[in-house]
Amino acid sequence: MPSFVDRVVLHLAAGNGGHGCASVHREKFKPLGGPDGGNGGRGGDIVLVVDANTTTLLDYHRSPHRRAGNGSAGEGGHRSGADGDDVVLMVPDGTTVSTPGGEVIADLVGIDTTLVVARGGRGGLGNAALASTKRKAPGFALLGEPGETLDVVLELKSVADIGLVGFPSAGKSSLIAAISAARPKIADYPFTTLVPNLGVVEAGDVRFTVADVPGLIEGASEGRGLGHTFLRHVERCAALAHIVDCATLEPGRDPLSDVDVIEAELEKYGGLAERPRLVVLNKVDIPEGRELAEFVRAEVVARGWPVFMVSAVSREGLRELAFEMARIVSAARSAAPPPEPTRMVLRPTAVDDEGFTVTKERTHEGERYRIRGVKPERWVRQTDFTNDEAVGYLADRLARLGVEDELVKAGAHGGDEVVIGGEDAVVFDWEPTISSGAERLGPRGTDSRLEN
Known part of the structure; x- marks a missing residue:
């Protein structure tokens, strides 16, 4: 089992929202005291937080599947369900956080x-929240929405x-052991370093970090040695x-x-050409090493x-090297914009919450019309299709949004197949409504428009 992991794929599932409750208040002498169904609780989020004491992604390599808590269902007596527990990673x-596609x-x-x-x-909203002057005692409630499910790739890029x-x-x-307090593994065979090491160096009043990256060899970009993994x-x-x-x-x-080979591999990796080089x-403590170093220095x-x-053994030249590194770091920090305060990063949401589209599609069976939009798709997910009154309420919402008008403009006629959504779409045969269905309700839980 590895002890250092810097890339993992996480399989995430946020919590589902709790269903609303359809309930009518009843007590002595008040058999129908009005709707009192509470709302369902919110599903838990999955949140990533940068932690100073976390240095590897090893925990997520071992347990890549993470699921947040579901919200509880609402109850009678205007009692809302509890929110699901968030998962903080x-x-x-x-x-960096990215999609599997990059x-x-x-x-x-x-x-x-x-x-x-x-x-x-x-x-989901309970029937108490859905009551209106025309629909005084709704016999339905809205379903909770499913939480987001997605795969994300986490990659650690050391801040050195x-x-x-x-x-x-x-x-x-x-070298990193000689100029800092880091104590990486040191041995006299190739590829001793299998994971990056970080060391903190102080030169005068400048403190900076140095990253020791596992060795490269010619052909690393084709996978030789440790490749470009690190x-x-x-x-x-x-620098x-x-x-x-x-x-x-x-x-x-x-x-x-050696320098030419490493430069060629860095060029193939890309994005590092503008960085200053040292x-x-x-190993100038060895006579042959000093002689060769003096020969190629010019x-x-x-x-x-x-x-x-320099020599990591005799410590020759380390002070000058550390101060030159500090000079480069100071210049880079001075040129960089001021650091931003600690921030919360939110995933972008749909901007056009009111909009929707109606498009005509050709299939093997004929033509159909597909409706896409944030609100129509959300309303479909919230609808209990086993309850006729809930289905009628969905029809009223779509009509008020203007969906039926757009279907008519697109050329749809009664009986045509209409699809709302994408992969998990709802398919139905469209029957245009004449007016709002709230005035045409039958007994609780039914809608006279759907009798046939």
């Missing part, structure tokens, strides 16, 4: 930043100032530092070719990059 700073929903940066990623369904890149065993872990952790960095092993015994390798010629300087000869 803590995520690390720097987590569309970014939110970028969660800053402690306590909050995202309501899946909204619970509305509770300087990213260390280089071949395996170039000394990145040793390069997302340097996307936010103000990248090439850590070059000047004492390697591998044939065909030298500092300049070249750190490491060529690196000719490329316009600052170059430092």
Whole structure:
């Protein structure tokens, strides 16, 4: 089982709203005291919150299915149902939320930043809330709406100032251990670092973070070695530092070719070309390493990059390197816009709540008319189709919204097939209404327009 996970797919289901209650108050000498059915409770939301003490997405790798609580149904005596419990998921700073198709929903940066990623369904209205002068004792209530269900991808992109890149065993872990209090695993074999490490460095009055990214090799973009799995952790960095092993015994390798290979892989990854570069010629405590570093230093300087000869063992050159990193970080922070206060991120909702569309469709059986819109589709979800009075109430709402007028304009006639919604659509044969059905009600729970 891994101990560090920086990408997961979550399967989320917000809570369903509770159904409204259809009830009539009864007591001695008052057998029909009026409607007193309460409303259903709201379904619970699923909320992501950035937490300073969370550093990995491991918990969601183990348990990717999360469901919020459902709202309770309303009861008689004007008692509303309880709201469903929200589910709050803590995520690390720097987590991006996107759809499985790659569309970014939110970028969660800053402690306590909050995202309501899946909204619970509305509770249904009880018959007390539906009563009117014409419909004094409704024999129905509205159903609660289902909560949102969706899959989202969480990706952790570490919030670091300087990213260390280089071949395996170039000394990145040793360097970060020498300049900070971090204690990553260090060994003399390739790919010792399997997860990114973060270290906090102080240089003068500047404090910044350094990310040690697992080693890259040529062909990483095609999946060799660890591939580009961890390069997302340097996307936010103000600068990248090439850590070059000047004492390697591998044939065909030298500092300049190592830098060229890593630069080629960074170019294939994309989005990092404008970041400042540092070249750190490491392991100069070894005579052969120092000799090679001095030999190639002038060529690196000719490329316009600052170059430092250091040793994580003897600590030579580390102070100068740390202060140069601090200078770059300070410049980047000065150029950046002022930080925004902790914010709540809301998923965008439909802007045109009043609008709807009527379109004619051709099918194998003939023609039909499809109605799409926030309100018509919501009203259909709230309707109990086993109750004739509830169906008549839906017809009245659609007529007041202007749906029937638009059907006539589109060429619909009585008996034509009409569909409301998308995948979970309701299909019915349309019969135009002459007037509002509220005056034409029969006994409670019925509507005379639907007798035939």
